[in-house]
Amino acid sequence: MRRTLALLGLALGPVLVLGVFFVLPVGGMVARGFWPDGGFDPGGVVEVLTRPRTGRVVWFTVWSSAVATLVSVALGLPAAYVLHRLDLPLRRAVRAALLVPFVLPTVVVGVAFRQLLGESGPLGGLGLDGTPVAIVAGLAFFNVAVVIRSVGAAWEGLDPRPAEAAAALGASPLQVLRTVTLPALRPAIVSAASVVFLFCATSFGVVLTLGGLRYASVETEIYLLTTNLLDLQAAAALSVVQLVAITVLLALAARLRAVPDPTVARRTARPRAVRRSDWPQVLATVLLLALVAAPVLTLVLGSLRVGDAWSLGNYRALRSTGEGALLVPVTEALVTSLRTAVDATWMSLLLGLVVAVVVTRRSRTPAERRVRSVLDGFFMLPLGVSAVTLGFGFLITLDRPPVDLRDSALLVPVAQALVALPLVVRTIVPVLGGIDDRQRQAAASLGAGPLRTLATVDLPAVWRPLLAAAGFAFAASLGEFGATAFLARDERATVPVVIFRLIGSPGAMNYGMALAASVVLAATTAVVMLAVERLRVPSLGVL
Amino acid sequence: MLSLTDVSVSYDGVPAVRDVGLDLPDGQVLAVLGPSGCGKSTLLRAVAGLEPATGSIAWDGADLSRTPTHKRDFALMFQDGQLFGHLTVARNVGYALRLRRTPDAAARVEELLALVGLEGYADRLPGTLSGGERQRVALARSLAVQPRLLLLDEPLSALDAGLRERLAVDLRRILREAGTTALMVTHDHEEAFTVADRLAVMRAGRVVQQGAIDEVWRAPVDRDTALFLGYARVLEGDAAELVLGRAAPAVAVRRSALVLDDAGRLHGTVVGARATPTQVRLVVDVAGLGEVDAVAPLDRRPALGADVRLGVDGSRLAVVGAAPTGQAV
The missing domain is CATH 3.40.50.300 (P-loop containing nucleotide triphosphate hydrolases)
Known part of the structure; x- marks a missing residue:
């Protein structure tokens, strides 16, 4: 009983925070859809859902995400194999390089692809700018890293002996892959694919910058309905649709991940020398590297050109407000971004740590177990909600008593912290959960109190993942665009918001500044993420 | 092949x-x-x-x-x-x-x-x-x-x-x-x-x-x-000669190579005895050999300190390094 009470006490903080900053906004958003004028009226929602444009938007979201997921998996699998199973020179460097796209702010990815595919870009001749192909390419570019990371980690830990047994029974490398390796990797591939699909379907920045008004996903449609058309009821209806769809998707992914015999033998194999039969995969990886490098390089080169000459003019212009596009100079936005990121990081870290501790401690009584599993489910709720929905919810609920944060500088960091929360929790939980409880019991039996036990057993295991989680949260917050786009005021705009303003404004100088600002933002997040990568914490992007 | x-x-x-x-x-x-x-x-x-x-x-x-x-x-x-x-x-x-x-x-x-x-x-x-x-x-x-x-x-x-x-x-x-x-x-x-x-x-x-x-x-x-093949001890020099009855550099003996036998060639004092389901396992201090393993039938269990004679079962020992079988590296 005392333990259950202590558990509830510890959980009180996160529950309150999630209650105010998650349940309230999302609930308010749902209410706006179904109770438009105080009375229950689902007719509005139904009307929105039967509009032809809504159908088109939903269909576009589904098929573009599905295609982008397939492309990501197809490109990611060979690279996962090459980078995690083969002993190649520069393996680590290539792995880090292929990780960069995933941490690039979505707006930056959008800008980079416009620069690459636009009329004046190196691939402008293909006429892909503003087409669905560009959007799919942008989404895949962004998500290949997820496939490489999560499938690669599984592949690295896969016991090589069943494959050797199959080869010894006469299976050719392709047959080994089909009959032994892929079945063993299925859970990892399904989980990576479902995460990628989720990321694609809720992608905001990429679709908004590349698709504009013509191609909208559910996510960008919510934004456009709210900010451009002021049709809040329609936006609310779409948010509800998305909420339901994502929850169903997450549940489905969890089911698919389950395998008949989960006791897959884990034994990290030594990477082996490259054989002749590996060349196709190696070539595919090199090609992928080129595909990933192209937009980034075009972006960097483009930022260094003013008119027809090489120049740092675009970077110098970051101290200005552009040609009437902004209220504050980009440099000030960068300071705002960093400050916001610091705030969002400590908030999500604190919240995430408490959640992780609450979720991973072993339950002693059935009652305690029930409480814990309810809390577990509750804390995972933010996973199912897109950033735009969250931002939208903040906008319509936190602007009046009991919680009036309209003018608070904390509104944006809080929203970003919630967006980063699942990432933080998912980084810490596996490590905390992986600590053998008997270690703690051993410490306790040797006379260590609860705090001392924490310091001797938990802390040494968890400080690196904690640092890594801080890095993830910081990078996620720096690049966060979905919620921030709703909430940031023009005089306190963050860099992604500023970039979006700049590319939406006419003028060569504004565009040049957008490129320069993108490079600065990308470099900042890349530095943070490469520092995290050095910590070698296994799970990233595995939700 | x-x-x-x-x-x-x-x-x-x-x-x-x-x-x-x-x-x-x-x-x-x-x-x-x-x-x-x-x-x-x-x-x-x-x-x-x-x-x-x-x-x-x-x-x-x-x-x-x-x-x-x-x-x-x-x-x-x-x-x-x-x-x-x-x-x-x-x-x-x-x-x-x-x-x-x-x-x-x-x-x-x-x-x-x-x-x-x-x-x-x-x-x-x-x-x-x-x-x-x-x-x-x-x-x-x-x-x-x-x-x-x-x-x-x-x-x-x-x-x-x-x-x-x-x-x-x-x-x-x-x-x-x-x-x-x-x-x-x-x-x-x-x-x-x-x-x-x-x-x-x-x-x-x-x-x-x-x-x-x-x-x-x-x-x-x-x-x-020899030890890896399951032989209990390897005796060298004079000890080998004593057991084998002729000169040899080394002899590997199974535990059962030396058997309690009143007509045996070797004399010794029993320093250890332990019964197993099939035989009695002895440790005998034999003059010229030192302590060696030996066996006795279950119905004869000599007391500790008893003087005994041991016979040698030639099928349960092997001359080490004698035959050029295979490649010795």
Whole structure:
């Protein structure tokens, strides 16, 4: 009983925070859809859902995400194999390089692809700018890293002996892959694919910058309905649709991940020398590297050109407000971004740590177990909600008593912290959960109190993942665009918001500044993420 | 016929197998016996084509160094079976048959399951089997397409003692019935004696002795080999001469080589006695030998401190380093 009470006490903080900053906004958003004028009226929602444009938007979201997921998996699998199973020179460097796209702010990815595919870009001749192909390419570019990371980690830990047994029974490398390796990797591939699909379907920045008004996903449609058309009821209806769809998707992914015999033998194999039969995969990886490098390089080169000459003019212009596009100079936005990121990081870290501790401690009584599993489910709720929905919810609920944060500088960091929360929790939980409880019991039996036990057993295991989680949260917050786009005021705009303003404004100088600002933002997040990568914490992007 | 000539394998410059030469005629079973870490499993993997090796590995005279594992037509059976967890027993056993699109695969699978004594297990998943059952399935799977060579990597080591003994006898029978040529590595000499026709003893990456089982058994090449083959002690110099009755550099004796015998040549004082179900195990301090092991029938249990005479059973000792059997390196 005392333990259950202590558990509830510890959980009180996160529950309150999630209650105010998650349940309230999302609930308010749902209410706006179904109770438009105080009375229950689902007719509005139904009307929105039967509009032809809504159908088109939903269909576009589904098929573009599905295609982008397939492309990501197809490109990611060979690279996962090459980078995690083969002993190649520069393996680590290539792995880090292929990780960069995933941490690039979505707006930056959008800008980079416009620069690459636009009329004046190196691939402008293909006429892909503003087409669905560009959007799919942008989404895949962004998500290949997820496939490489999560499938690669599984592949690295896969016991090589069943494959050797199959080869010894006469299976050719392709047959080994089909009959032994892929079945063993299925859970990892399904989980990576479902995460990628989720990321694609809720992608905001990429679709908004590349698709504009013509191609909208559910996510960008919510934004456009709210900010451009002021049709809040329609936006609310779409948010509800998305909420339901994502929850169903997450549940489905969890089911698919389950395998008949989960006791897959884990034994990290030594990477082996490259054989002749590996060349196709190696070539595919090199090609992928080129595909990933192209937009980034075009972006960097483009930022260094003013008119027809090489120049740092675009970077110098970051101290200005552009040609009437902004209220504050980009440099000030960068300071705002960093400050916001610091705030969002400590908030999500604190919240995430408490959640992780609450979720991973072993339950002693059935009652305690029930409480814990309810809390577990509750804390995972933010996973199912897109950033735009969250931002939208903040906008319509936190602007009046009991919680009036309209003018608070904390509104944006809080929203970003919630967006980063699942990432933080998912980084810490596996490590905390992986600590053998008997270690703690051993410490306790040797006379260590609860705090001392924490310091001797938990802390040494968890400080690196904690640092890594801080890095993830910081990078996620720096690049966060979905919620921030709703909430940031023009005089306190963050860099992604500023970039979006700049590319939406006419003028060569504004565009040049957008490129320069993108490079600065990308470099900042890349530095943070490469520092995290050095910590070698296994799970990233595995939700 | 498998022939290895000067085969060496190294990991990152550290040699694991050095200049091994072996011959295995068709239809025979060769056991490579050695302590753990001696390189015997690495040698097996090199034969399977799973480790890059220098020197020559050839089958019927044809060099295999450019033949990938799956084209060697050798089946490899792992210590822990390595059954495919997502396939049923029948699908595991029929795996190689499906790869080759063999007709009547189902009948052949049933036949194999009967051979290893697992009728009725076809639809089980490997996760539900006991250790011994898994090894039987792994064996059936390896035998399915009648490989020209079966490679067995400590096939019984993961099992408990009683089961190991029974399965070793079964394994011998199954290999005999199928007429399989097999190369087995093991650290257990009993297992090697039960299953194999020929023996190669490996130590620190080298084959120190090879030959027919009884040849190796009767004339171990050196002291360590003798001890590894299960001899209790190796006596040297005068002690060897005293036991053997003629000059020899060293003699390896089984525990039962010295027997309580009133007409025996050796005199000693009993310093230890312990009864087992079949005999009494003695430790006797023999003049000129020091403390040695000896046995007595159960109905005669000499008291501690008693003076006894011991006879020598010549079939239970071996002259060490005498016969030039195989390559002594």
